[in-house]
Amino acid sequence: MSSEIPNPDDNDVQAAQVMSARIEDEMEQSYIDYAMSVIAGRALPDVRDGLKPVHRRILYAMHEAGVTSRSSHRKSSSIVGETMGDFHPHGDSAIYDALARMAQDFSMRVPLVDGQGNFGSVDGDPPAAMRYTEARMSPIAEELLADIEKDTVDFQSNYDDRLTEPEVLPSAFPNLLVNGSSGIAVGMSTNIPPHNLGEIVDATIHLIDNPECTIEELMDHVKGPDFPTAANIVGRNAIHQAYKTGRGRIRVRAEIDVEQDAKGNDERIVVTELPYQENKARLIERIADDVNDGKIEGIRDLRDESDRDGIRVVVELKRGASAEIVKNQLLDNHLESTFGVINLALVDGQPKVLDLKETLQEYLKHRREVVRRRSEYDLGEAEDRAHILEGRLTALENADDVVELIRDSESRDDAKEALMEAYGFSEAQVDHIVSMQLGSLTSMEAEAIEEEYEDVQATIERLNEILDDESELLGVIKDELRDIKDEYADERRTSIIEDTGSITREELIPQEDVVVVVTEDDYIKRMPATTFRAQNRGGKGIIGTDLKEDDQVSSVFFANTHDYLLCFTNHGQVYQLKTYEIPEMSRTARGKSAVNVIDLDQGEEIEAVVNTDEMDEDEFFTMVTRDGYIKRTAVDDFSNILSTGIRAIRLEDDDALVDVEVTDNTRDIIIATTEGMSIRFDEDEVRAMGRTARGVRGIQLTGDDKVAGVAAVEEDRHEWLLTVTKNGYGKRTDIGNYRTQSRNGKGLIDIKTTKRNGPTCAIETVAPGDHLVAMSETGQIMRTRVDEISTVGRNTMGVIVMDLDDGDHVAAVDVVPAARASAESEKDVETDDAEEPAAEAE
Structure with a gap:
């Protein structure tokens, strides 16, 4: 029986080498690869800019398309289409959901998208179809992209290698803590609450000035989460636990007032603020169900009087009912929720649970790199400009000879060579000199060039100071953070009230x-x-x-x-x-x-x-x-x-x-x-x-x-x-x-x-x-x-x-x-x- 040599042109040629692998090992490795892809590519935010890839790509696509806070609104479908076509090929629904959330003032502490149209409500109503809504970047979103053209961050190829996209945004403020984030990955999840911009900026500056400070000292500035829907945080122990360990369970309680009716006879309970991410319509339904089932007694009527000015849910009480008892029953069953803090984010591409100080340290590490790279870029630009201005000043000092030399040259190239040989100009300098107009030979023009040259030299000196001295670089970061706080920070919305213990039925x-x-x-x-x-x-x-x-x-x-x-x-x-x-x-x-x-x-x-x-x-x-x-x-x-x-x-x-x-x-x-x-x-x-x-x-x-x-x-x-x-x-x-x-x-x-x-x-x-x-x-x-x-x-x-x-x-x-x-x-x-x-x- 003779063996046959396979023909290379035959479609049934066997592989030259076959590798054996245990199926459990292959499944384990494949699952790990898949998990890391979901973790890094979809579900978890980056600690540096606080964004997931889909949010980052939406903002960058708007930046590239010129849909800034100073432009007119653009159809959401157009923004989604450009994001999906160029950067995020995962379906228009996921992109639009992310875009809509960035426009919701009840979801984001500082919305990154300025929406026009129906982008959903606290009642759980979905946004209108993308063909009906319009959007553009909010002013503070532009701070996340500021100086991105100055080589401040690394870029990577997009999904089809046609374009490049930023790996991270420069992020002029700690967006991860300011707007928070939530997501479920494979085997892990994140749930970071939003905070007050002014408090986070103050804590960041304090950390710059005191690198060895404790978390307790940072908490003198960051009082606790600051939810866009306001409400009240019950107790401080859970906040301390979350900031110290990166995990905690924070109780959030609605804001409740007791009012008299118009005649002053009966009392009513009025809810004006709800816990974060609470669905108002479903909340009212649950309360009504408990009233009908007899679990809550003393309620005569329940209605929603909310409007554009804010939330107002009115609970009318029966005559003789105790407002305090009904209020505590509502708190015990409906108007208090728990926010489970999991401060998990990507650090150098790996998921990590961070405490408050570590989160700010990672942001500052990123921001130092951004300011350093921006300064190097600006320094290069300034040095190039100074070089050109030096050539122009030399040409002005020898204007008659330069003009005569150019006039005696047979061509522009001959003129350039003659100037370079006579005065030692560089090619870049002679390009500008031969392009100068006669009007620039006036004394006023010469004075303007000298002033510009002095300004450029001052800029070069300042940039060198920043690059050579770490304290100067940190000072720039602090100044920029203060500017953002002055322009965008507002008053704290969420109050922190003392924890008087769990409410038992007996106490009611x-x-x-x-x-x-x-x-x-x-x-x-x-x-x-x-x-x-x-x-x-x-x-x-x-x-x-x-x-x-x-x-x-x-x-x-x-x-x-x-x-x-x-x-x-x-x-x-x-x-x-x-x-x-x-x-x-x-x-x-x-x-x-x-x-x-x-x-x-x-x-x-x-x-x-x-x-x-x-x-x-x-x-x-x-x-x-x-x-x-x-x-x-x-x-x-x-x-x-x-x-x-x-x-x-x-x-x-x-x-x-x-x-x-x-x-x-x-x-x-x-x-x-x-x-x-x-x-x-x-x-x-x-x-x-x-x-x-x-x-x-x-x-x-x-x-x-x-x-x-x-x-x-x-x-x-x-x-x-x-x-x-x-x-x-x-x-x-x-x-x-x-x-x-x-x-x-x-x-x-x-x-x-x-x-x-x-x-x-x-x-x-x-x-x-x-x-x-x-x-x-x-x-x-x-x-x-x-x-x-x-x-x-x-x-x-x-x-x-x-x-x-x-x-x-x-x-x-x-x-x-x-x-x-x-x-x-x-x-x-x-x-x-x-x-x-x-x-x-x-």
Whole structure:
């Protein structure tokens, strides 16, 4: 079998050499090449001029086309076409988007393009088509291109090698910090906020004068980002972090004012400044959605009154709504955003995260090179001009001989050679001399040439000083920066306000005493305690809730909106509840399902509520059950309560938790039963137990008797035991009438539970000035001073406390401490003609 030599003319000739490569290595290298192409060629700005290639090419194309701030506006489509055809072959859409952004005063701190037409809005409206809009360079954009024709920057070939384009613009001011930049590359992104031009110039000059200065010293000049849409930066710590590390998260908050309406009756919230890059139209939609969903309450109307003069979003409030609460809710959810600073830019073609000082140092390094190259260019031009002027001056000094020599020459070339031989002129000099007009031989012309020569010599001397002395060169940079500041800088727009901490929902809720009602069908609501004025005892009270058919009130308790409550249920569970989480509703409203607030099981009812703000670590929860068991458990055991609750006591034989008191190892305990018995003993007789324990016997029950409640007696306090029965009767009895016994006894008679009175409903220890809040099963609620209730002995029937309709009973009671009870004036006290039954003697 013979081998054949391939024919070079054959189309199927194999490669002379085949190289093997691992596909993962090839993919890795190809991806890195692609990533660097995107990073350097599209997505990231150059630290020197703060521009991405597309922005740089747009401005250079406008410069080449003469579309400056002094020319007329040019169709955007023309500018885009020239940029795309000569420098940026990546599609007209990308070029026009970049052009439009440079014209938006809400995107750029100092717009680089002067646009005419619709270039978009803060509502997210897109610019009009490029065939409808016109543009030209803004005056400050020309400062980025100033002296570009003086060999100040390097040029490179364009994409098809027909033309050249600048690698970077001379940039007479630190545009990267002034206008900021944002972009997403492959594996990295940049997000640089805009700043105030005057502050950045001051910081740059300070760095020139103090090269070893710290970032903190630079921050004496640069207060923080300065957004074109103004608004407020919250706190300074994030600014410091961003400037020191190149990364940070800055909170930006809208500017909000509270105004009165035209009649001076209702308040309105007016938003006049929005966080940077916030879409106003979408913001208003989100607020409206939250209002409709009930997430934000108190807003009656929402409208946009913005015009060419600025932003104005008006939030009309409902009558009685708190402007401060609504304002903070809007801030918490909508009117505050976070600007994530990533100060990433290209340094020598490589991406690098820079702090504030490094950014300015890189700019100054570039600017020094620009001024040096410009000075060298100007020096060369000046020296060439001086050389020409020297020849002209020599010719003027020998005007007669020069004229005669030229006249005697047969041709211009002969004249040049004769002049060069006679006076040692250079070729450039004789070119000018033979072109001189006779009019230039006058004395005035000669004087003008001498003056120009002196000026050129002074220029040469100055340029040499700049090139030979670094301080002179830096002085030129400073002078030029000051000129730009004087011409273009404006006042700071974004304010920096102190960070008072994150706003919690609790802080939005005013402190207010409320009455909370829970029904057996698990409806719950809260009402201001001021809704219920103190009445004389024996009244009917007023309606406190609207009940469904076959529903009835199961519990009522008094609390403050900022209280953290522990709710103990008949099933022996305990739940944690924040009062302000309970929906506030009118007294004639039914309430809302409790499942949204507290996850109760079927048949589970709240039996006792304890305010955690009033507890100390060394205290105990003392719990009693329906069957007479008592247990004490340390407060610390209830530090971590799940949303689904935790077990507070173990119940057996269908027993149920009835009541809970907080004790401190110094109290006496009184347990009362439904049939009017009571027992008092020292709490030390009940040892502390864990949450899952059942407890010990507290009282011996006879027959069908059950425990009604428990009370804790505080030493050195003038107290009575208040007993309330199901039929609305009650009495106060001095604590001293209840002698101390050992636990697990039968106790003494507390109250006569006759057919008139009904069984005991609840007991409480009360003091002068306390108020009693009682609520019936049908929803009637009454508030009265405990001083209105007669003080009698133990074995008595008591007096009427609440006048109930037939078939109605007291469902629950609570006591408002004197310190929190509202003082009632005489006109607020309601009287009742019901005759008070006489108290029976013991």
